[in-house]
Amino acid sequence: xxxxxxxxxxxxxxxxxxxxxxxxxxxxxxxxxxxxxxxECGLTQGNLSxxxxxxxxxxxxxxxxxxxGKYPLTVCILTAKGRKAFEEYARIMQAAMEQPARKR
Amino acid sequence: MADIAFNVDHAARRVGDYWEVDGLPTLALAGLCxxxxxxxxxxxxxxxxRRDLPKSVLATVIIGVCFYFVGRKNSPVIRWLxxxxxxxxTGYVALPPRGSPAAARLKEQDMRRHPEMWMIGPLAxxxxxxxxxxxxxxxxxxxxxxxxxTRGKFPSSGILIPGLYLSALLLPFLPIAPDNRLPYFxxxxxxxxxxxxxxxxxxxxxxxxxxxx
Numbered sequence: 001x002x003x004x005x006x007x008x009x010x011x012x013x014x015x016x017x018x019x020x021x022x023x024x025x026x027x028x029x030x031x032x033x034x035x036x037x038x039x040e041c042g043l044t045q046g047n048l049s050x051x052x053x054x055x056x057x058x059x060x061x062x063x064x065x066x067x068x069g070k071y072p073l074t075v076c077i078l079t080a081k082g083r084k085a086f087e088e089y090a091r092i093m094q095a096a097m098e099q100p101a102r103k104r
Numbered sequence: 105m106a107d108i109a110f111n112v113d114h115a116a117r118r119v120g121d122y123w124e125v126d127g128l129p130t131l132a133l134a135g136l137c138x139x140x141x142x143x144x145x146x147x148x149x150x151x152x153x154r155r156d157l158p159k160s161v162l163a164t165v166i167i168g169v170c171f172y173f174v175g176r177k178n179s180p181v182i183r184w185l186x187x188x189x190x191x192x193x194t195g196y197v198a199l200p201p202r203g204s205p206a207a208a209r210l211k212e213q214d215m216r217r218h219p220e221m222w223m224i225g226p227l228a229x230x231x232x233x234x235x236x237x238x239x240x241x242x243x244x245x246x247x248x249x250x251x252x253x254t255r256g257k258f259p260s261s262g263i264l265i266p267g268l269y270l271s272a273l274l275l276p277f278l279p280i281a282p283d284n285r286l287p288y289f290x291x292x293x294x295x296x297x298x299x300x301x302x303x304x305x306x307x308x309x310x311x312x313x314x315x316x317x
Binding site: 024025027028029030031032033034035036037038039040068069070071073075089090093094 | 108109111112113115116118119122183184186187188191192194195196197198199200201206
């Protein structure tokens with residue numbers, strides 16, 4: 001299968017722009033809370049919440065309620081499955097972008 | 105989306121910037137510099153530390169304890185303050201674990217963000233020569249080189265560079281023995297960091313009032 005055809009097998013859970021943003025941030029950091037993700041990605045509470053639910057359903061992200069001092073936090077962590085799925089997504093995209101360049 | 109690796113790298117770098125945005129790490133650094141400078145001044149003759157061993161040991165222990173609880177990047181006091189000031193306003197993000205490639209990249213980013221750390225060599229050397237003008241000239245030269253290399257493109261350079269020039273220009277007019285030049289510059293650094301930290305903290309608090317329930 002060519003790199004171009006591989007694009008058809010892209011993970012649609014990650015391919016959605018907001019979820020791709022969230023996965024990118026969570027891939028780069030060990031853990032981040034709801035407010036940080038909201039600020040970094042410029043999302044509303046409802047929008048962020050619905051996309052996190054989708055990522056949690058796919059078991060790409062773990063959402064945990066915890067405390068830092070007295071402050072309650074909703075901490076999001078990328079799971080091993082999510083990390084692998086994101087790396088695969090990045091590999092397919094990268095391969096598709098490099099293919100025309102190699103042929104030139 | 106074109107370059108995912110670039111975006112991941114950018115997100116990782118943002119963590120380093122975010123850690124310092126509230127001014128708390130700068131204030132901790134200010135405290136550490138002021139304490140370090142005061143401790144060296146407090147020791148009667150820090151070149152011959154064996155003459156007053158208990159005092160030297162006590163100063164080392166105090167600095168060590170303060171460094172552990174306040175001065176380190178992810179120290180308990182900084183975390184405690186961030187939990188009360190920063191996380192309720194702009195959220196929480198963990199620093200990369202020690203020894204990870206991301207942590208090494210963050211350290212490299214810190215070196216670029218704080219080029220003034222390289223000044224410690226000229227500052228220490230300035231205490232070797234008797235004439236204060238030589239010490240002042242050396243610090244002015246080192247500051248100018250730092251300015252030329254970085255082109256002033258690092259956080260708070262607008263306060264740090266004039267602060268360093270001022271502390272160097274004041275040196276010949278103050279009754280400071282050559283041995284005490286290093287603690288003098290430590291204290292000067294502490295005061296500059298204190299000003300930078302207070303400005304950062306006030307700006308941060310004004311920009312991000314705590315969310316009302």
